[in-house]
Amino acid sequence: MRKKFVAGNWKMNKTISEARQLVAELQPLLEPLHNIDRAVCPTSLALPAVADMLADSEIGVGAQNMYWEESGAFTGELAPAMVAEICQYVIIGHSERRQFFGETDESVNRKVKAALAHGLTPIVCIGESLEENQAGQTAAVVSRQVRGGLADLSPEQGAKLVIAYEPIWAIGTGLAATPEDANAIHRDVVRPALAEIFGDDVAQRIQIQYGGSVKPDNAAAFFAQSDIDGALVGGASLKAAAFEGIAKAAAEA
Numbered sequence: 001m002r003k004k005f006v007a008g009n010w011k012m013n014k015t016i017s018e019a020r021q022l023v024a025e026l027q028p029l030l031e032p033l034h035n036i037d038r039a040v041c042p043t044s045l046a047l048p049a050v051a052d053m054l055a056d057s058e059i060g061v062g063a064q065n066m067y068w069e070e071s072g073a074f075t076g077e078l079a080p081a082m083v084a085e086i087c088q089y090v091i092i093g094h095s096e097r098r099q100f101f102g103e104t105d106e107s108v109n110r111k112v113k114a115a116l117a118h119g120l121t122p123i124v125c126i127g128e129s130l131e132e133n134q135a136g137q138t139a140a141v142v143s144r145q146v147r148g149g150l151a152d153l154s155p156e157q158g159a160k161l162v163i164a165y166e167p168i169w170a171i172g173t174g175l176a177a178t179p180e181d182a183n184a185i186h187r188d189v190v191r192p193a194l195a196e197i198f199g200d201d202v203a204q205r206i207q208i209q210y211g212g213s214v215k216p217d218n219a220a221a222f223f224a225q226s227d228i229d230g231a232l233v234g235g236a237s238l239k240a241a242a243f244e245g246i247a248k249a250a251a252e253a
């Protein structure tokens with residue numbers, strides 16, 4: 001039985017003081033939900049403050065990105081060891097990184113390997129664009145992203161991954177995929193691709209989150225699906241009550 005996992009991707013929102021305020025509101029609401037995994041992913045600037053506040057908490061902390069090199073002349077980047085010092089998770093290959101910052105399946109693969117080498121749990125994002133969806137290419141795109149992003153990993157490494165299926169057209173649009181359609185991608189495309197790479201036992205253990213306009217009022221329908229193991233939440237993770245609503249739906253699923 002896979003545990004549900006709800007993670008908040010705050011993107012480029014919240015100053016350090018706003019991040020502290022949100023965690024102060026969120027922590028008492030999320031802390032009692034022991035039967036699910038939960039995490040917040042603030043900006044890199046706010047990470048130390050948030051990690052300090054959640055040091056003795058079950059609520060995990062994640063970075064939104066990192067580089068794969070160990071250290072050196074890479075202006076503006078975060079090294080894996082820096083992230084691993086204060087985080088448990090790192091989001092890798094979010095569609096906004098692929099769209100605006102030129103990330104590819106190959107760079108995702110390098111980052112995933114670096115994250116695992118430093119004991120971080122990568123939340124690996126995949127998902128098709130509207131054009132790809134309308135052209136009937138969803139399964140092909142998502143399988144390519146899984147195979148490329150996770151190339152050359154062992155089953156032991158595979159067991160440490162989290163996948164987030166996030167159709168790009170559903171992100172921040174208020175236009176979520178239907179729970180049934182999302183589940184079909186998780187069950188019939190993503191998990192079989194994971195099984196081909198890592199074997200069925202490992203594939204059955206990997207949490208596959210759905211992301212894209214998840215809100216308190218649609219979350220339960222997603223979490224009732226066989227292969228939707230939680231959510232990566234953008235907009236609705238910026239308000240304590242909304243994120244609590246989604247986390248509670250996961251805890252009650």
Ligand code: PEP
Nearest residue numbers: 171172211212213234235
């Ligand atoms: C995201 O960016 O990961 C996301 C799912 O955003 P939203 O929930 O706002 O659609």
